[in-house]
Amino acid sequence: PPRLSSEEQDAQLFRHLAGPAGICASGSVFTRGELLAAMVDAPVACGDDVVPLLCSASELETLADGFLASEAVVELRPSELPKRFRRLAGEPIYSTRDMLAVQQRIVDSYRHGLRQGTAAVPNDAAAAALHRQPGLSSEQRALVRQFCGSGHRFQCAIGRAGSGKTTAMKAAAAAWRANGYTVLGAAVKGEAARQLGAAADIPAETVAWYLARQDPARNPLDSRSVLIVDEASTLSDRDLDRLMQLAVATGAAIRFVGDPAQHGAVAAGGMFRVLCEQHPGLTPQLASCRRLEHPADRAAAEALREGRVEEALKELQAAGHLHYAADDVNLYAKLLARWWDARANGKPHPLVERSNRRRRQLNRLAHRLLQVHGVIG
Numbered sequence: 001p002p003r004l005s006s007e008e009q010d011a012q013l014f015r016h017l018a019g020p021a022g023i024c025a026s027g028s029v030f031t032r033g034e035l036l037a038a039m040v041d042a043p044v045a046c047g048d049d050v051v052p053l054l055c056s057a058s059e060l061e062t063l064a065d066g067f068l069a070s071e072a073v074v075e076l077r078p079s080e081l082p083k084r085f086r087r088l089a090g091e092p093i094y095s096t097r098d099m100l101a102v103q104q105r106i107v108d109s110y111r112h113g114l115r116q117g118t119a120a121v122p123n124d125a126a127a128a129a130l131h132r133q134p135g136l137s138s139e140q141r142a143l144v145r146q147f148c149g150s151g152h153r154f155q156c157a158i159g160r161a162g163s164g165k166t167t168a169m170k171a172a173a174a175a176w177r178a179n180g181y182t183v184l185g186a187a188v189k190g191e192a193a194r195q196l197g198a199a200a201d202i203p204a205e206t207v208a209w210y211l212a213r214q215d216p217a218r219n220p221l222d223s224r225s226v227l228i229v230d231e232a233s234t235l236s237d238r239d240l241d242r243l244m245q246l247a248v249a250t251g252a253a254i255r256f257v258g259d260p261a262q263h264g265a266v267a268a269g270g271m272f273r274v275l276c277e278q279h280p281g282l283t284p285q286l287a288s289c290r291r292l293e294h295p296a297d298r299a300a301a302e303a304l305r306e307g308r309v310e311e312a313l314k315e316l317q318a319a320g321h322l323h324y325a326a327d328d329v330n331l332y333a334k335l336l337a338r339w340w341d342a343r344a345n346g347k348p349h350p351l352v353e354r355s356n357r358r359r360r361q362l363n364r365l366a367h368r369l370l371q372v373h374g375v376i377g
Contacts, residue, residue, distance in 0.1 A: 018072035024329035113153030129175035161289025223251030232258035
């Protein structure tokens, strides 16, 4: 049956839309169309139950217009929007006051944390730590010196994939520890936290683990702590805000390392990119790829990072690192031939395929090859 409209239900709906789980849960800006789509799934109290919003199209539009006209919403000027939102040009763009307040707190916290003498290491101590890591590049050394010597409570660094950021963090962690600081690691994903901990030789947990320990008695952070957050581009704005507030409360320093051009946050995010763009002089960069050795692989990685996909594919094909097949039969033949040759020569020979159908077919054909050659019965 149609929903029975009431002022109380409308107010409850608007509070939900304006809150952390509302229209700005997965993105910091929205259009009227995105609001209409979100309202359809919005929870509405019905007695003791919570049900989806059920109403006519005209009532839905009336409710949407009422929410857009409320004090909870701000219409943004197109000229103030970053380039990545220009796809929405011609449409009014909105955000919530709650979301804008979160983002403003992040900006304010960063600025208030500048030049506070937090986690500052003398130049000779940083030089000693770098001396023990002779394989570091000039970029990595510059990053370590800036991170350890700036004295900022918060600082960002851009480290492209394969540029050796965790190796640099190991040297920075050694410099901090030599000066009496406790160095900890964090990342949004558990696997990223484990990799950071192993590569930088520091204890590491997920960001959620730290945020669940707001009580100072349960939180390991204090005024002699440095928290390194890896893959910082995946931090949601709300988690970034809470993490910064936690650092302010405990006196800890945080160093954010990531690449704005890589994966973003699942929830509304992007403020790591903003901090990097607003403070380029305070944001060291690792631009040289150390993981990829072949020039074509490096060129392809750079092209992919900048969204030039066709150019990346051409680079890989020209170098012989990418092979095309006319159809599935030719694809299977090429894959299995390489697999068989590598196996026969005692080399690693994994077959990787994301499609379940193709994976089953490749397994069947591989088994058949082994049977024909008498390897298995």
